[in-house]
Amino acid sequence: MSPLSSDELRSIREELKAGTTPTVWFTSSAVGVQEGRSGKVIALNEPAEGDFIQVRPAGSKDVLSFSTAEITQVKPPRKKPTPEPAKPAAKAPATKPNQQAGSAASEKPAEKPAAKQAAPAAKPRPQTTAKSGESAAGRRTPRQTKQSIGGAVVTLTAGEDGQWSVEVTSPKRKLVKPTQVPANAVAQAAKLLHDDVAAAVEPLIEAAREQHRARVEQLRAELEAAQAALHELDG
Structure with missing residues (x-):
């Protein structure tokens, strides 16, 4: 293709x-x-x-x-089914010999039947059981093989601006490219994973929190200054 x-x-x-x-x-x-x-x-x-x-x-x-x-974008052709092998023709039943001789013998006077001898009793055949792991035909059933699952690496990255991103890669290809995730989701996941992971992630999240607080205070001061300048112009 x-x-x-x-x-x-x-x-x-x-x-x-x-x-x-x-x-x-x-x-x-x-x-x-x-x-x-x-x-x-x-x-x-x-x-x-x-x-x-x-x-x-x-x-x-x-x-x-x-x-x-x-x-x-080229659709592959459908695979043709494998034809089944032809079954051998059934053999015709063999004809009974001396049919004419039998008809001629039927015209003779019937003779006294000889005493029938008792047929020996047939011994029952011992029943055989299939061994464990073998089918009724004597063939071993194939063992089921487990399919191996490829591993993957999940990477969390904290940026200098306090933003977090996640990336998933496998040994053969990149499964998920770097995607931004909220910091609170990272904090909750770290607590669920392990106490040491939560302890390592918490300082990073706290630093980002302080950075955003400082930015809010700076914007608030700029807003107050702009409002004061506006009052002076209105006065």
Whole structure:
């Protein structure tokens, strides 16, 4: 499958601006997603960021980042089902020999039947039970394999202006680019995680709080000065 071209990328940007989510399919270069699986384009970041195409795979709630080589707008053909092997023809029943001789023998006078000998009783066959871990046909059932889950790194960053941001990355790609989060949410999360984490985060939040208090006092003083100057002009 051919990757996205510049014209297709331009068309996707126009569809996103119009409020639609274009459908794409994953190529063999896509990491962690099956080739031929479909998805919806949610957003486009700057191309300088590498994997800048945000796609939600079909049947998933996660939004992952991909490059132009990993997705395409060419729908893959449907796989034809494998035909079942033809069943062998049933054999015709064998004819009974000497049918004519039997009919001729029926015309002879009936003879006295000889005494029937008692047939020996058939011994019951011992029943065999399948061993643990084997099916009724004697084959071992396959063991279920656990699918490994890739790890991720969540990074919280405190800026000099008191703003906080969060970023999520995996060994293969950036899952969530730096996104601003409120300071009170960071403080609540730190308390839930561990006492040491809360103790490390609290001084940073307190410093940002003092910075905002100083800014409020400065703005209040500037407002009072502006009001005094206005009264003088009105007087």
